[in-house]
Amino acid sequence: MTITRSAVRRDPGYLGLTRSIAALPASDYFDAAQYARELTQIWYRNWLYVCRSSELREARAFRTFTVGNQSILLVRGEDHVARAFHNTCRHRGAALCQATEGRLPPAGIVCPYHAWRYSLRGDLLQTTSKQPADDFDPKDHSLYGLPVTEWNGCLLVSLAQQPPAFEKGFDLPISRLDAWRMDTLTVGHRSRKTIACNWKVFWENYNECLHCPGVHPRLAQLVPIFGRAILEPKDDPSWQDHATDQDPRYTGGLRDGATSWTMDGNPVGVPFPDLTADDHKSGHIYLTGLPSIFVVGHMDYMRIVRILPLGPELTEMSIEFLFLPETLAQRRDISGAVEFTQIVMGEDAQICEVNQRGLHALPHERGVLMPEEYVIQQFQDWVRAELARP
Ligand code: FES
Ligand SMILES: [Fe+2]
Structure with missing residues (x-):
């Protein structure tokens, strides 16, 4: 369109910008x-869309999802609730699941490095040390949990502990x-x-x-x-x-x-x-x-x-x-x-x-x-x- 400077006319309710x-x-x-x-x-x-809930249908189904340098592990629990964690072991930080999707063994989430074992709720169930230190409390070493929402058959996660209200996004x-x-x-x-x-x-x-x-x-x-x-x-x-x-x-x-x-x-x-x-x-x-x-x-x-x-x-x-x-x-x-x-x-x-x-x-x-x-x-x-x- 050629640029002309005709008389300005903008009808009421016009949505466009009036300034550059x-x-x-x-x-x-x-x-x-x-x-x-x-x-x-x-x-x-913010909330991030990962996948349809149907892709995480069965108990123990998991999926990993990477954004930037963050890897998120999504797991369907035996109670059918979807939970998300940082895909990181609390021992010395190894990545827990390497595959992008699959099914966890009945034992739960097992770290590939020194075999710490976690429940599908992220609780530390077992270490492999013969005798943990006196002050070692497994409760202090649960997986880092993340907020998950299921909306209309969609799974969304957030890396923020307190993300904005999901609907507001x-x-x-x-x-x-x-x-x-x-x-x-x-x-x-x-x-x-x-x-x-x-x-x-x-x-x-x-x-x-x-x-x-x-x-x-x-x-x-x-x-x-x-x-x-x-x-x-x-x-x-x-x-x-x-x-x-x-x-x-x-x-x-x-x-x-x-x-x-x-x-x-x-x-x-x-x-x-x-x-x-x-x-x-x-x-x-x-x-x-x-x-x-x-x-x-x-x-x-x-x-x-x-x-x-x-x-x-x-x-x-x-x-x-x-x-x-x-x-x-x-x-x-x-x-x-x-x-x-x-x-x-x-x-x-x-x-x-x-x-x-x-x-x-x-x-x-x-x-x-x-x-x-x-x-x-x-x-x-x-x-x-x-x-x-x-
Ligand atoms: S880093 Fe996971 S068990 Fe050692
Ligand atoms: Fe387009």
Whole structure:
């Protein structure tokens, strides 16, 4: 678009920025010390999504999960409660479980170094010393426990002893997803991808649609308002011109004739029975839980996307596709949903890498946020506030 200085008009309720906002310093996206600060202040303090509860279904099932230099051990107890610990022995600090997943022996958690043995609750049951010192009390040497939450069939952990209230980590009330009954859904497909970008680059791209017309031609057709480079009707400063227009270019939602986010716009799965007419009309709902998860609900499938930083310029994205059990039992062809997502998320991954590569230019101290990027401003304010937390 050419830049013209026409008379300023911004209708009431306009959501966009009205001032240029300086973005975060470019070096924050590749500097190793900054990355370490963000691990400590953000990733080690908030709730992190690990996996579906169904992946830790059986008693004694375990999983390890690594973020930064921290390894977390998740265990399903004999009482079926999921518990999390630092994956570290209290003797001299050896890593307890080396595998990423598996089943513990009936004996419990046994350290591979000197065979200290712990219960699934983390209590030290046995050492291998002939006679422990007089003042040695096993109670002082339980595993380092960590908070765990099971929400809608999702397991989340935190490396903070007192993390913020779990629900507060989401941008909408979590009850907004109740109609999808996520805990009853089954994973029909999984994918994982590493992206050569800083984790914040991923989230910033997620938070704007200014890139949609150029980067996502197929998505921009399916969701016509995205083709206008905006997410919501009120992202347009003159939105009142089309306030009563029912064209999805102006209302949001799917193109005429489409009902789901799939290759041909038709559902691939059995529709969720409890969605409202509005849920159907909008075609999608996004729930975001920084820094590690977003969940998307469509009328016949859901996606859980997990983000994990692997390094200052490397991020992992894992996607789980969730369906009603009957969709999978009926062996429906879900490829139209998977393929559509792979195209769109692949485009995002690629453009994030393009963004990352350009950030190193010597004179580029920082970028600027444009009006449509107001959610990025909120994200960057959140990052700054997290970094400033005592
Ligand atoms: S470090 Fe675990 S038993 Fe020695
Ligand atoms: Fe995108």
